[in-house]
Amino acid sequence: MKSLGLNWFIEGSLDFEHKKYILLDYLQEINRHFDKSKLYPNLTDLVFHYNNLLDFKQNKTILQQAFPQWLTKADIEAVKLTYKKMVEDDSTMQEIEHIITYALIKMDPAIQTGREIYDFVESRLNIDPIGLVPLMPYQGYFSLRNGNDRTNWIYEYHLTIFENTKDQYRGINIQFVDTYEQSITNTPEAIKLNLINQRRHLPNPAVYYVQSDISFPLEQTLLPVAKRSLVKYIMKAA
Template sequence: MTKLSSEWLTDGILDFEYKKYVLLAYLQNVRQEFSNQVLFPHLAQVREHYDSSVSLKESQRSMRSLFPKNLTGVDPDQLRWIYQNTYEDGDHLEEITDILEFAIPRFSQLIEEGELRYEEVKANLTIAPIGIVPLRTDEGYLFIYKQNSRETTIFRYQVTLFDSRRERIIQTQRVDSVRKNLSTTFENMKVNLTRRFTHLPNPATYMVESPREYPVDETLLPAAKQLMAKLMKVG
């Protein structure tokens, strides 16, 4: 199971041991995917589960703080009043609290593992333009080249809006896959693309090169898009 429903906490049986089993099975499978260098969409999904779990826990804390408290005494050492909460969790809320306490640190740990692998992938990549870079770079081609297999996966890219970090959002569409050899250079690939797709007569073209055999769609493409976004980042 490499996908966990967004409603996993409340779906089915609301029981700590059962939810623990479901969660651990999910985390184990995602960790196995990470070990195979398959990072996406799993890393993003684990982040979403972590964020929603933390948000729910904060909501519970805020709800409790809204209830009145009874004054029960004075702490002479700290010179402060002692209050007792009048709010008590029901059985279901206690079960959810226990599950969240169990899940949040494990989501966090898995995110750290995935991000370490992702940073390692990005550290091994290089990005460079193919040919002369035109003035317009918001549309063109992205080559992802794996050195060991000499395989080049070609994507058409288009730059759209900005995200919260003021980085460009890169949308891609797979175009072709070509094996590089002495007669098939990156420059030749670019020329062939302009002949096939005449609406881009002088396209911006970038190549991201990987010395290792990572999966293209699940790992290399997200990393390549992030490298391109950094190149086009607004200062």
């Protein structure tokens, strides 16, 4: 997928029409993916750039420190350097703010579209525990079925905690294990027994069956949404 540079709105030429072309070309590709219900990594990338623009707009005086500086005077005797800021609240900064304002307006509808697709996919998911769930269900397996496809994808998962200065968050790490064709005899319950017998490092794992009632792109949409939905399900039930 096409992507924007981290500081695309301040790098190189600050010509508004040029930045507008770069942005619209990027959003056109994002929307092409959304039209095919392909959410990731497009939605994550889009939200990142949107938040990056907001941060710059709201913390302009702080972020000015990251701009290049050049030496304007040197006092050799006192070894004193003075610097002149490249960016101040002048025409340059006004042009940057013009670019940012335009970009935020254009990105917002695409983000809303992505969130609507995400909510729709999540609404089509059903999550059920297979057998008894251990008291600590933070490590185990889930079997993922995409619509009416008989193939199930098995993943080992491990819930993690990460935090910033304000809050703690739950994340999930997964590892692909295997696939199986679901049948009358090859059921999720039978697969759970096979996992326990063949993978002894988890003697009493939590195992979940995750299914969508319609098909979605597996890697770009269903799996990422299923991961996040499983985290919410486990934390709500714990």
